[in-house]
Amino acid sequence: MAHLTRRQLLAATAAAPLAAQQGEFVLRGKKPMIVHNDFPEDLESLPEYLASWITPNDSFFVRQHLPRPRVDAAAWRVETGGMVNQKLSLSIADLRSMSQLTVAATLECAGNGRGNFRPRMPGLQWTKGAIGNAHWRGPRLRDVLLKAGASPQAAYVDFDGADVPVGKVPEFIRSIPMRKAMHESTILAVEMNGVPLPDVHGFPLRLIVPGWDGASWVKWVNSIQVQAQPNPGFYMATAYKYPRVAAVPGGAVKPEDMEVLEGMAVKSFFAKPGEGAKVRVGQSVTLAGIGWGGENRVTRVDVSADGGASWRAAVLGREDFPFAWRTFSFEWKPARPGYHVLCCRAADSAGRTQPIDAAWNPPGYLNNSIERLGVVVEG
Ligand SMILES: Nc1nc2c(c(=O)[nH]1)N[C@H]1C(S)=C(S)[C@@H](COP(=O)(O)O)O[C@H]1N2
Ligand SMILES: [Mo]
DSSP, rough: OOOOHHHHHHHHOOOOSOOOSSSSOOOTTOOOOOEEEEEEEEOOGGGGGGGSSSGGGGGOOOSSOOOOOEEEEEEOEEEESSSSSSOEEEEEHHHHSSOOHHHHHHHHHEETTTTGSOOSSSSSSSSSOSSSEEEEEEEEEHHHHHHHHTTTTTTEEEEEEEEOOBBTTTOOEEEEEEHHHHHTEEEEEEETTTOOGHHHHHHTTTOOOBBBBBGGGGGGEEEEEEEESSSOOOOHHHHSEESOOOTTTOOOOOOGGGEEOOOOOOOEEEEEEETTTTEEEEEEEEEEEEETTTTEEEEEEEEESSSTTTTTEEEOOOOOTSSSEEEEEEOOOOOSEEEEEEEEEEEESSSSBSSSOOOOTTTOOOOOOOOOEEEEEOO
C-alpha cells in the first residue's frame, strides 16, 4: 500500500476530540474510561486506576488504529515466513504447549502525554493514562524463531495482526530488530493478568516488547516474517519516529532526521490525590504514584510539595522487576493553607532523570515532563 502522510492518515480516521469526554461510552469489561474514540476504541485510564502495581484488565487503556478483528481462537494460526528454514503454522494450543514465561511489564503508548505539549500537535490528546502495568504470559518469541530456523543473518522480524486496513488507514505492521526479538523477556502473550487476553488487548495472541513503546506490542498477531530490513510500510517508515536532533517547538523536522522509537523515557506521575483535591492543614495525606524507565529500572523518585523548590525522596514500592513500573508513596503533612503545587521526578538505572519540560516534537511522543499537580490545603 502507498505510504500516507500523517495528515492523510488523520483525515482518514475519526478526528480526536480535543477535550475527551468521560463516561458517555462504556466498553463491556471496562470501567468508565476517558474516551478519545469509540470506534475503533481509544480509551484512557483515569489516574486513580493507576495507583496499584498491577493494572487490572478492566481499567487498562486501549489503543488501536483499526477496528478489532473477529477472532476464532480454535482456528487461529500464526504463520512464520521470510528468512526461515521452516514455514510454521502454529495454533494457540501449539504455542501453549511450549515453555511458558510470565513477564511483568509496563505498556505505554508513545503518545501518552501528547495532550500536555504546547503548542499542540495533531493526534490523540492523551493525558496521563495511556499506560498500564500487567503480567503477560506465553512462549518466548526466541523459541518460536529458533523452531522456525530463523536465519542468523536476518536483522528484523515483522509482525502483522489480523486487523485489516480501512479506507486510507494502512495495514498495521511493525518490525523489531533481531536482538530485541531474541531477548529473553520478549514473549508472544496468550494471557494478561492470569486470564486469556481480552479481545481489545489482542486475543488470542499479542507481542510483548518490554520497555519499548506500545506500537511494537502488536495485537492479534497472525504473521511473523523474518527479514533483512524493517518493513517499508507506513507504521515503520513514517509513524512512530522521533527527531534525532531536538526540534524547535511548532517547527518541522526533515523525514531523514527522524528515527524509529524504541525504548521509553524515564517518567513518573501521581495517581492519588487527583488534580484539584482538597486536603487539610496538619493532616497527613499519602501522595501515591508510579515511576518507570522503559528498559531501565527506576532507582528513585523525589517529591516536591512546593512547586519544585525543595525535594525529598519518596518510598519506592517493594516490587522491582525489569520493565515494570515501580509504585512510590510519600506521606505529606501540609503545614500551611492555600494552593500547593506537587511535583514528582523519577531517576533510572541509566542515570536519566525527568526534564522540567520534555522536548517538543512534531508527533508528540515521549512527554515525560515533571508533573505539576495542584491541590488545595484548607485551614
Ligand atoms: N494489530 C494492532 N496492534 C496494535 C495496534 C494496532 O492498531 N493494531 N496499536 C498499537 C499501539 S499504538 C499501542 S499503544 C498498543 C496499545 O495496546 P492496548 O490496547 O492493549 O493498551 O497496541 C499496539 N498494537
Ligand atoms: Mo501507541
